[in-house]
Amino acid sequence: MREICLKCFRPLSSCFCKYTKTVDSGIKFVFLMHPKEAKRQRTGTGRMAAACLPQSEILVGIDFTKNRRLCELLSDPSYYPVLLYPGKDAWTSRREGFAQSVAGKKLLVIIIDSTWFCSKKMLRMSPNVTALPKLSFAGNYRSIFTFKHEPAEYCVSTIESCYYIIKEMQEAGIVSKDAEPEPLMDTFKRMIVWQLEKENERIESGVPGTHAIDWKYTKIKDVPSFTLSDGTQIGGRREADQGSRKVIK
Numbered sequence: 001m002r003e004i005c006l007k008c009f010r011p012l013s014s015c016f017c018k019y020t021k022t023v024d025s026g027i028k029f030v031f032l033m034h035p036k037e038a039k040r041q042r043t044g045t046g047r048m049a050a051a052c053l054p055q056s057e058i059l060v061g062i063d064f065t066k067n068r069r070l071c072e073l074l075s076d077p078s079y080y081p082v083l084l085y086p087g088k089d090a091w092t093s094r095r096e097g098f099a100q101s102v103a104g105k106k107l108l109v110i111i112i113d114s115t116w117f118c119s120k121k122m123l124r125m126s127p128n129v130t131a132l133p134k135l136s137f138a139g140n141y142r143s144i145f146t147f148k149h150e151p152a153e154y155c156v157s158t159i160e161s162c163y164y165i166i167k168e169m170q171e172a173g174i175v176s177k178d179a180e181p182e183p184l185m186d187t188f189k190r191m192i193v194w195q196l197e198k199e200n201e202r203i204e205s206g207v208p209g210t211h212a213i214d215w216k217y218t219k220i221k222d223v224p225s226f227t228l229s230d231g232t233q234i235g236g237r238r239e240a241d242q243g244s245r246k247v248i249k
């Protein structure tokens, strides 16, 4: 068996932790993962987000009514727990009364980091989670990239969700503006480029995919080009590059 980095859950040879940077926002994030996905989350961004966010925790389970750690957190009076979930009754950073509700407590944001199908089941089994006040974004956001093509409640990945929550809470004055959230987006951009370049290398070398469900195509993928917050350009596929590459089918 290959050695796995216990932080990002990738093989040590492709450990992503060097690209992560700490964003200490003053918000506690808790990521709920389905056990099936926790083991084989290659394109998920929850672990990336957790690696950047101190105090954040990943909890694995389906029925969270019996999850000791979650129950402990939910009964801790120093937190104001919310579930990131859309809805008319959901709080947003701008909604009247929200800042007052949080005041004096630490915001605890619970995010279901799972596919749409698995999240449904987790929520159905976890009335202690669904009973929480909901939090939604004040703004409308689209992901800069999606690895998975499936119906999603939100059009953004888990790591982008954290980014926008931090930004919105900072703007609303609910948390301090001291922490710069950009490293989260930078990490996501690096991850996209890294993932696609790796996949293209695999396709070009003719090695069959190990992740047939997510990567069933043997077509070379376009690698988007991104500008990081420090101005560095990453990704992109040059024209000359494309001509010189052979696709092995």
Ligand SMILES: [Zn+2]
Pocket (backbone or CB within 6 Å): 005, 006, 007, 008, 009, 010, 015, 016, 017, 018
């Ligand atoms: Zn790692």
